[in-house]
Structure formats: C-alpha cells, structure tokens
Amino acid sequence: MSEIRQALASGVRSYLPKDTSAEDAKLAIRALLKNDRYLPDESRLSELAPRNSQAESFLSPRQLEIMQLLAQGLSNKEIATILGITEGTIRVHLSAIFKAIKVSNRTEATLWYLLRQKRLVS
Numbered sequence: 001m002s003e004i005r006q007a008l009a010s011g012v013r014s015y016l017p018k019d020t021s022a023e024d025a026k027l028a029i030r031a032l033l034k035n036d037r038y039l040p041d042e043s044r045l046s047e048l049a050p051r052n053s054q055a056e057s058f059l060s061p062r063q064l065e066i067m068q069l070l071a072q073g074l075s076n077k078e079i080a081t082i083l084g085i086t087e088g089t090i091r092v093h094l095s096a097i098f099k100a101i102k103v104s105n106r107t108e109a110t111l112w113y114l115l116r117q118k119r120l121v122s
Contacts, residue, residue: 015039059100067110071113071114
C-alpha cells in the first residue's frame with residue numbers, strides 16, 4: 001500500500017486496483033478516454049491517499065480561503081470581489097494550488113478540497 005501512496009503523492013492521476021469490479025473498470029476506462037482522473041470509490045480513497053493529506057499541510061491560509069470559495073461554485077471574478085483582489089491574482093493562486101495538490105482544473109481541485117473537508121469532519 002505504501003507504493004500506492006507514494007505514487008499518488010508523486011502525481012499519479014489514476015489508479016485501478018487488481019480487484020476492481022467490471023463495472024468500476026468500465027467507469028475507469030470511460031474516465032480515461034475523456035482524459036479524466038480515475039480513483040477507486042471514496043471508501044478506498046482513504047486507504048490510498050497520502051497519510052499527510054490535510055489541506056492545511058499543502059496550502060497557505062489565503063489559498064485555503066480561495067479553495068473554500070471555489071468549492072461554493074464561485075467564479076474567479078466573484079472570488080476576487082469577495083477578497084478584494086484582482087482576477088489575475090486569483091488565477092495566480094489557483095495555478096499554485098493546482099500545482100501544490102497535483103490537479104489540472106477547478107473540478108479536480110474542488111473534489112480534492114471537499115474530500116479532505118469530509119475527512120476532517122468525519
């Protein structure tokens with residue numbers, strides 16, 4: 001299991017365990033054909049995620065603030081207005097966030113954030 005954690009921490013975007021059901025394999029193939037990420041269901045994610053996966057260990061307080069607003073579905077312009085900064089600054093922050101958490105878009109970043117919030121509450 002440590003190899004899987006290491007791979008995910010190194011930026012592996014998808015993982016399909018040997019014991020994956022046929023239905024999950026179909027979902028994985030569909031996701032990969034769309035160039036999306038595939039990971040096992042949420043109950044398995046907790047087994048696979050890097051141990052040090054709390055958002056606070058990856059992001060600055062400002063980046064966490066931006067992630068919270070992003071997770072609410074707000075646009076860059078709306079986030080910039082709320083925080084009193086420019087849209088360009090939001091784009092710079094988002095780029096840094098994507099790099100830090102090894103995702104490539106807003107949807108993946110939001111999913112990453114929401115999964116960690118759920119883990120922190122559970």
